[in-house]
Amino acid sequence: MKSSVEPLKARRIYLLLRDRIIAGDLPPGGRLPGEPALAAEHAVSRVTVRRALDLLEKEGLVQRKPGSGTFVHDSRAVRPIVADLSNVLSHLIDMGRSTDVKLLSFGYVAPPEAIAESLGLKPGERVQRSVRVRLIDGEPFSYLTTHVPEWLGLTYSEAELAARPLLELIERSGVKTERATQAINATLAGPEPAAALDLEIGSPLLTLTRIVHDPSGRGVEHLHALYRPDRYSFHMDLVRIGDDGERRWSPALGRPRASDTAKIDKNKAGEKPTRGSRAIKQRS
Amino acid sequence: MKSSVEPLKARRIYLLLRDRIIAGDLPPGGRLPGEPALAAEHAVSRVTVRRALDLLEKEGLVQRKPGSGTFVHDSRAVRPIVADLSNVLSHLIDMGRSTDVKLLSFGYVAPPEAIAESLGLKPGERVQRSVRVRLIDGEPFSYLTTHVPEWLGLTYSEAELAARPLLELIERSGVKTERATQAINATLAGPEPAAALDLEIGSPLLTLTRIVHDPSGRGVEHLHALYRPDRYSFHMDLVRIGDDGERRWSPALGRPRASDTAKIDKNKAGEKPTRGSRAIKQRS
DNA sequence: CAAAGCTGTATTATCGATCATACAGGTTCC
DNA sequence: GGAACCTGTATGATCGATAATACAGCTTTG
Numbered sequence: 111m112k113s114s115v116e117p118l119k120a121r122r123i124y125l126l127l128r129d130r131i132i133a134g135d136l137p138p139g140g141r142l143p144g145e146p147a148l149a150a151e152h153a154v155s156r157v158t159v160r161r162a163l164d165l166l167e168k169e170g171l172v173q174r175k176p177g178s179g180t181f182v183h184d185s186r187a188v189r190p191i192v193a194d195l196s197n198v199l200s201h202l203i204d205m206g207r208s209t210d211v212k213l214l215s216f217g218y219v220a221p222p223e224a225i226a227e228s229l230g231l232k233p234g235e236r237v238q239r240s241v242r243v244r245l246i247d248g249e250p251f252s253y254l255t256t257h258v259p260e261w262l263g264l265t266y267s268e269a270e271l272a273a274r275p276l277l278e279l280i281e282r283s284g285v286k287t288e289r290a291t292q293a294i295n296a297t298l299a300g301p302e303p304a305a306a307l308d309l310e311i312g313s314p315l316l317t318l319t320r321i322v323h324d325p326s327g328r329g330v331e332h333l334h335a336l337y338r339p340d341r342y343s344f345h346m347d348l349v350r351i352g353d354d355g356e357r358r359w360s361p362a363l364g365r366p367r368a369s370d371t372a373k374i375d376k377n378k379a380g381e382k383p384t385r386g387s388r389a390i391k392q393r394s
Numbered sequence: 395m396k397s398s399v400e401p402l403k404a405r406r407i408y409l410l411l412r413d414r415i416i417a418g419d420l421p422p423g424g425r426l427p428g429e430p431a432l433a434a435e436h437a438v439s440r441v442t443v444r445r446a447l448d449l450l451e452k453e454g455l456v457q458r459k460p461g462s463g464t465f466v467h468d469s470r471a472v473r474p475i476v477a478d479l480s481n482v483l484s485h486l487i488d489m490g491r492s493t494d495v496k497l498l499s500f501g502y503v504a505p506p507e508a509i510a511e512s513l514g515l516k517p518g519e520r521v522q523r524s525v526r527v528r529l530i531d532g533e534p535f536s537y538l539t540t541h542v543p544e545w546l547g548l549t550y551s552e553a554e555l556a557a558r559p560l561l562e563l564i565e566r567s568g569v570k571t572e573r574a575t576q577a578i579n580a581t582l583a584g585p586e587p588a589a590a591l592d593l594e595i596g597s598p599l600l601t602l603t604r605i606v607h608d609p610s611g612r613g614v615e616h617l618h619a620l621y622r623p624d625r626y627s628f629h630m631d632l633v634r635i636g637d638d639g640e641r642r643w644s645p646a647l648g649r650p651r652a653s654d655t656a657k658i659d660k661n662k663a664g665e666k667p668t669r670g671s672r673a674i675k676q677r678s
Numbered sequence: 679c680a681a682a683g684c685t686g687t688a689t690t691a692t693c694g695a696t697c698a699t700a701c702a703g704g705t706t707c708c
Numbered sequence: 709g710g711a712a713c714c715t716g717t718a719t720g721a722t723c724g725a726t727a728a729t730a731c732a733g734c735t736t737t738g
Contacts, residue, residue: 118402119726122582122596129581134508144684152585155727160685176685177734224418288634290643295627296580296600297417300410301436312406314598316580320632343579348604350572359574361645403696428714439697444715460715461704 120161121310123152127162131171131182132340141179142172193344208247213272214306215241218260225257228321229329238263240271243306251341253303257332277322280331285324287331292320294344303336314339404445405594407436411446415455415466416624425463426456477628492531497556498590499525502544509541512605513613521616522547524555527590535625537587541616561606564615569608571615576604578628587620598623 127148130136142148145163149156163180166172174180221229221237229237237257244252256276265283280287295317304311315336322331337343347362411432414420426432429447433440447464450456458464505513505521515521521541528536540560549567564571583597591599599620606615621627631646 125582125596126584129584133581135506137507140507146684157728158726161725163685174685175735177683178736179684222419223421223424289646290632291629292632293627293629294578294600296598296621296623297413298406298409298598300413312409312596314580314582316578337580339580343577345575345577348574348576362573430714441698442696445695447715458715459705461713462706463714 119152119154120158121165123148123154123159123162124165125313126152127166128169128171131166136182138182141181144179193342194346210245210248211272212243212245212250213240213268214243215239216268216271218263221257225332229257229259229332230327231259231329236260240276241302241306242272246341249341250307251338253306253336255334259330262330276331276333280322285330287322288325289327290320290322292318294318297336299336307336307338309338316342316344403436403438404442405449407432407438407443407446408449409597410436411450412453412455415450420466422466425465428463477626494529494532495556496527496529496534497524497552498527499523500552500555502547505541509616513541513543513616514611515543515613520544524560525586525590526556530625533625534591535622537590537620539618543614546614560615560617564606569614571606572609573611574604574606576602578602581620583620591620591622593622600626600628 127136127142131138136142143151145156145159148159148162152159163172163174167174167180171183172180173183217239218236219239221231221235221239225237226233226235231237237259240254240256240258242254242256243250244254258276258280262280262283262285266279270279277287297315297317299307299309299311299313299315301311303309303315304313307315309315316339318333318335318337320331320333320335321329322333324330348359349362351358351360411420411426415422420426427435429440429443432443432446436443447456447458451458451464455467456464457467501523502520503523505515505519505523509521510517510519513521521543524538524540524542526538526540527534528538542560542564546564546567546569550563554563561571579601581599581601583591583593583595583599585595587593587599588595588597593599600623602617602619602621604615604617604619605613606617608614632643633646635642635644
């Protein structure tokens, strides 16, 4: 299998430029540095820069004008979904966007040690492992791997997992969930997540690891979520707390404010604002 | 300038394996899949897998035993620093670790449009831009770019910025800061952050963008922070809120608990990804 | 108009990552 | 002991991304 050697320097430049565009660092409509300048900046040949720009153009992020320059295309194509800290997407649903879940894998396995430890399992105990992909408007944006102790996983079926939020199933079994800890980090896309999220291997991803505990402190769910950063990000409002000598911030609680939800998806179908429709809150 | 073509497939596999090890997916002390298996899994030749393992071994993350296998080195290598939501590092300092700040760049410039907008600046207004790197125990872990309206930036000197927290300087000028919004995301390291954080270009990074407002809602600081995910991550405790039909989480307030702070970075692992000089050959 | 800068296009050459293959020598386990 | 793993090592060939260079045609600017 000879397979292809991918254009990696070029792709990297593509990704970097793409990031800057999405981040708004390069103003929409503005001109980016000339090809020779970019070549020098990244210490590559102009040919390579050219290939990166080809990709950007093919994705519609950029428009080239011969003799003039290369410009950031106005229609800001990609704006991330906004989620608050608790990872709630309900306001998305309120806005009439459809989310969907695909179950990629389901089964009972021996857990990796780190997961066994975080769930407080005894050696030898097995877990239910599931991998799901969440879509919004048909596009995948998150890749969820969950591990649940076997005794708990057996209280629901594969079909139920595909259809209903895991947390709901857990509670249905009588387990109370009141506390959780989570960590947010970044990583690179491996082969499976890349395929599921429609990304290149090596693309950056946001990660969220959450461990849910029942009132006794026992771990009942281990969630590992990977998010496409161009389609998802965490937002939060902060307020100052502590005495004025102390420079501390604290998350502002309460429902997402109007200004937050307003940021969602600017140009995509300016639907009616906040229809109090029924909620199919899907979440994990 | 021919310069080198980097071993990119190999490096990618290296990064992916490294991630899995750090994440604890591959249990410390455990054996990883054989070289032929890894080669098949990533659809590359064994030689390439080998190169990835060479890097892991050189960093001490892995130990190879001829005839037996390749094992995850026990000394739990790199534990990220834990920060709570408000991005407070004070507990680190409490623990006797030394943090340091290096000022890389300081000046007054015309802001990118996105920043001007977020700070609510009038067209033509200039901003003070600074780039700083934060170190812990001598190792860089975050790359901070701040933009402050010119009128505010002029109230302190470059030397003061290098020595004192920006927020303190802002308050000293009489501006009150009570609210902020922030977003967390992921991206890839560009040339400058990569150099400053001692990373390869294309490494994954955690990003934090925070905009601080004064009581009138005027933006007074735009902070863009990049974090090395192997040295820094966000942690938080969550509690359930809402009526029981509602599956919502809310961050638990209060100071970081002991169990959190205990997780901080155990032993420092070494060696930057060596990879020769190449690259940053600025030829402006 | 003319200079300067830009993108489009073409050609040639190089170099190194990667592949495919083979064999040596150690370990594990039955 | 011996089969079946594993890592270590060596080899030659390939192939494609990248570099270097040159020139065309267009646009902008003074």
